[in-house]
Amino acid sequence: MNFCLRIALAFTLACGGSPAGARLFDDDAIDELRPAAPVLVEEAEGAASSARDARARGNDAVAREWETLARLKLEAAEAKAARAELEARLATLRDEVSARSQRLAERIAAREALVAERRDTLVRRAALEEAARAFETAEGDERRRNRRRATALGGARLSAALALADRAELIAAAAVALGGAPLPSLSARLAQLRQQEGAVRSEPRGASEAEALANAQALHVEALQRLADARGEASPASCRTFIAMARERGLEAHLRDEGAVLVGSDRLPARIAVLRSMPGPIVVQGSLASRLRRRLGERVQRVGAADASPLVLLPRCTAPRP
Amino acid sequence: MVVVGLALGAFAAGQPAPSRTGERALVLQRRIASLRAEQNAQVDGRLRQAELALQAASTRQESGEREAGERAYRIAEASLDIAASRIENARLRAAIVALERDRIQLEEQQSVVDSAIAAAERALQHEPREVPRSERSAP
Numbered sequence: 185m186n187f188c189l190r191i192a193l194a195f196t197l198a199c200g201g202s203p204a205g206a207r208l209f210d211d212d213a214i215d216e217l218r219p220a221a222p223v224l225v226e227e228a229e230g231a232a233s234s235a236r237d238a239r240a241r242g243n244d245a246v247a248r249e250w251e252t253l254a255r256l257k258l259e260a261a262e263a264k265a266a267r268a269e270l271e272a273r274l275a276t277l278r279d280e281v282s283a284r285s286q287r288l289a290e291r292i293a294a295r296e297a298l299v300a301e302r303r304d305t306l307v308r309r310a311a312l313e314e315a316a317r318a319f320e321t322a323e324g325d326e327r328r329r330n331r332r333r334a335t336a337l338g339g340a341r342l343s344a345a346l347a348l349a350d351r352a353e354l355i356a357a358a359a360v361a362l363g364g365a366p367l368p369s370l371s372a373r374l375a376q377l378r379q380q381e382g383a384v385r386s387e388p389r390g391a392s393e394a395e396a397l398a399n400a401q402a403l404h405v406e407a408l409q410r411l412a413d414a415r416g417e418a419s420p421a422s423c424r425t426f427i428a429m430a431r432e433r434g435l436e437a438h439l440r441d442e443g444a445v446l447v448g449s450d451r452l453p454a455r456i457a458v459l460r461s462m463p464g465p466i467v468v469q470g471s472l473a474s475r476l477r478r479r480l481g482e483r484v485q486r487v488g489a490a491d492a493s494p495l496v497l498l499p500r501c502t503a504p505r506p
Numbered sequence: 507m508v509v510v511g512l513a514l515g516a517f518a519a520g521q522p523a524p525s526r527t528g529e530r531a532l533v534l535q536r537r538i539a540s541l542r543a544e545q546n547a548q549v550d551g552r553l554r555q556a557e558l559a560l561q562a563a564s565t566r567q568e569s570g571e572r573e574a575g576e577r578a579y580r581i582a583e584a585s586l587d588i589a590a591s592r593i594e595n596a597r598l599r600a601a602i603v604a605l606e607r608d609r610i611q612l613e614e615q616q617s618v619v620d621s622a623i624a625a626a627e628r629a630l631q632h633e634p635r636e637v638p639r640s641e642r643s644a645p
Contacts (some may be wrong), residue, residue: 224587249577256584263591270598277605284612291619305630359580 208232208254219257220265228257229433341393342381348400349377355407364414367406373399401457408461415463423501426462430455444501448472448494451480464500472496528567530579534560537586546596549589556585 209232218225229275235250245502334395353374356367380396423444430437433455436447444462446452452459453475466484468476471493472485534556540554563578 246574246577248602249574249581253577253581253584256581256588258588260584260591263588263595267591267595270595274598274602274605275603277609279606281608281612284609288612288616288619291616291623295619295623295626298623298630302626302630325597444625 208235208251209258213322217261217265220268223262224257224261224264226263228254230254231257235302263390290382345377345393345397346381348397348404349374352400352404352407355404355411359407359410359414362411362414364410367403367410370403375405377403379416381418405457405460408457412463418463418498418501420502426498426501429461439501441502443497443499446496446498448496452476452494452496456480459498462498462501464498467497467499468495469497470494522576528564531560531564534579534582535584537590541586541589541593544593546593548596549592552592553591556589559585580618 209228214225214229231250231254235247236249238244268438290464314364352367353370356370360366377396378399380392380399383392415422423439426444427437427439429459430444430446435449435455438445438447446459448470452472456476456479459476459480464483466476467487468481468484469488470492471490473484473490475486476496477486538553538556539561541549559578559582563582565577566572566575566578
């Protein structure tokens, strides 16, 4: 071994050597470390004792090495004691963290239960509110539907009444233009009809609508009668119109050389307005005669036996010549 | 003095190693290598001290200085014990720091969860109570 290495080793091994007679350790510190590292403390004390012996023999170099060893043993004891403290602290912390983790898991479960409970409550309430809203909507729809139905029906009747009234007014005007007599109190009756229409629209009532329609129909029939009276003769066009109207009303009607013929039917008296619109006499055969005479007056002329097949002839309504 | 010793030791480390080492020396060398692999700067001085002591022990043993060699071995072993304990203590401290961090996070989470629970409980208390069907009055 060369000289440098020997010097270095001597310094390293003997570093920190204390002066002769100085105490290596603090007794209190030794006592504190002894429970945690009894073997190391004992070895430190042994090294210190050897150091003292070597110094007593006057061998300072050896004494310094023993002192170094004593300090190292003491430092190892300190490290071991610190390790014991750290391990205890670590164990305590692990227990604490474990307990806190468990507690946290329990609290999270409790929170989730509460959240679920609240969610269920909200869902139930939302469902109830939704059901109530749906019920209200359905109720409103039902009311509106009923109102619409009533209004639609009333509207149809009123429209028919007004159309009839308008037509009656025109027909009556035409009759006057042909020299016929005017309809009595036509303006007042039309005004009354329009008032009825306004009242019915603001508050639909079936009876009022039916009444308005009946009044309009009566007015229309009277106007047709006046027109027929004023004409005296039926034009080919009006005859064709008469036949078409009769067929529309379900009657069997023909236009022949002798005049317009309606084949008798139980439906005829109910459709008397068709006959009112035509001028001239009405020749009736069979059982219808008396019933029509009651409705149309002197214009109806009975022919043939009472049990003959019902037949109606309008002689002034003839087919146009080709 | 330690610094001077280590400086001289560092200079001497470049010299040829002893030709023969005993089994004890091999064990100590392995311990030194193992602890050095931990790369803990706090124990570099102790590892260096152990290396020098081990070299001194080998030298003394070779030169027949058995008692002096034994002291050097024991110094090397004590240095390595200290280094090993410090490394282990550093591990323990790191684990403690991590656990402390976990504990703080758990405390914070617990606080958040507790607040959420309190809020949920308050909300439930203020929810309008649903009247059971049996308690509803007939229209």
